[in-house]
Amino acid sequence: MEKQTLFEIHQQSGNSFKTLAELHTPTGHFVKCTDSPQLGLIDINGNALQVGGLSMIGNVFNLFKDGDGQGMQMKIDLSPDNFVVYADPNQLVSVFNNLLKNGIQAIPDGREGKITVVLFQEEEMVCVKVTDNGVGISDDKKDKVFVPNFTTKSSGTGLGLAISKNIVESVNGEIFFHTVADVGTSFFVRLPIIRSGELEDAH
Numbered sequence: 439m440e441k442q443t444l445f446e447i448h449q450q451s452g453n454s455f456k457t458l459a460e461l462h463t464p465t466g467h468f469v470k471c472t473d474s475p476q477l478g479l480i481d482i483n484g485n486a487l488q489v490g491g492l493s494m495i496g497n498v499f500n501l502f503k504d505g506d507g508q509g510m511q512m513k514i515d516l517s518p519d520n521f522v523v524y525a526d527p528n529q530l531v532s533v534f535n536n537l538l539k540n541g542i543q544a545i546p547d548g549r550e551g552k553i554t555v556v557l558f559q560e561e562e563m564v565c566v567k568v569t570d571n572g573v574g575i576s577d578d579k580k581d582k583v584f585v586p587n588f589t590t591k592s593s594g595t596g597l598g599l600a601i602s603k604n605i606v607e608s609v610n611g612e613i614f615f616h617t618v619a620d621v622g623t624s625f626f627v628r629l630p631i632i633r634s635g636e637l638e639d640a641h
């Protein structure tokens with residue numbers, strides 16, 4: 439993407455985003471699909487707000503840190519680096535909300551849940567990995583989890599992962615998972631890192 443284009447988009451966004459609290463719906467539901475994305479530069483790691491971005495993954499995690507009231511072990515391991523990505527913050531919050539919620543909901547009764555969030559760099563991408571020790575995704579469901587309306591939950595819409603895939607792929611990212619039946623699942627979200635040098639050049 440052109441540096442100038444990125445800068446212009448950043449300018450158009452008003453150089454500021456709402457606080458994360460304003461972005462969350464009370465239930466953590468997805469922002470309306472009909473909302474047009476408000477793309478901008480976001481510091482996904484919640485460290486220095488070097489480009490007017492906002493704290494992202496750490497804050498989403500904090501919403502779930504008591505294991506959704508179910509006393510799970512929740513661990514987060516953030517890289518000390520800042521990772522600026524180009525995305526809609528509302529949409530990314532929805533993606534991570536759904537991954538954490540799915541992880542917590544995958545823990546079977548009677549098992550002590552362990553959910554971990556790890557953020558790290560892989561070449562030119564930042565990777566967020568959300569791991570649970572839940573039931574896993576069986577072979578017959580592996581092809582279906584990203585299909586709209588596929589759900590195994592009485593209260594689920596089955597849209598969470600389908601929408602997440604659209605969101606992540608619309609900004610040239612990837613979402614995928616590794617799973618072992620009855621051991622657990624890791625979901626990975628990989629997003630291209632926007633280099634601070636690119637922004638400085640644009641100024």
Ligand SMILES: Nc1ncnc2c1ncn2[C@@H]1O[C@H](COP(=O)(O)OP(=O)(O)OP(=O)(O)O)[C@@H](O)[C@H]1O
Pocket residue numbers: 536540541544570572573574575579583588589590591593594595596597598599600623
């Ligand atoms: N971490 C996970 N472990 C096991 N199964 C999972 C996991 N994440 C997703 N799934 C499976 O994929 C299905 C689709 O997930 P998705 O997030 O799209 O919808 P949902 O969670 O069922 O509904 P909603 O997101 O509206 O609450 C789930 O119903 C579940 O069967």
Ligand SMILES: [Mg+2]
Pocket residue numbers: 536539540594598599
């Ligand atoms: Mg879900």
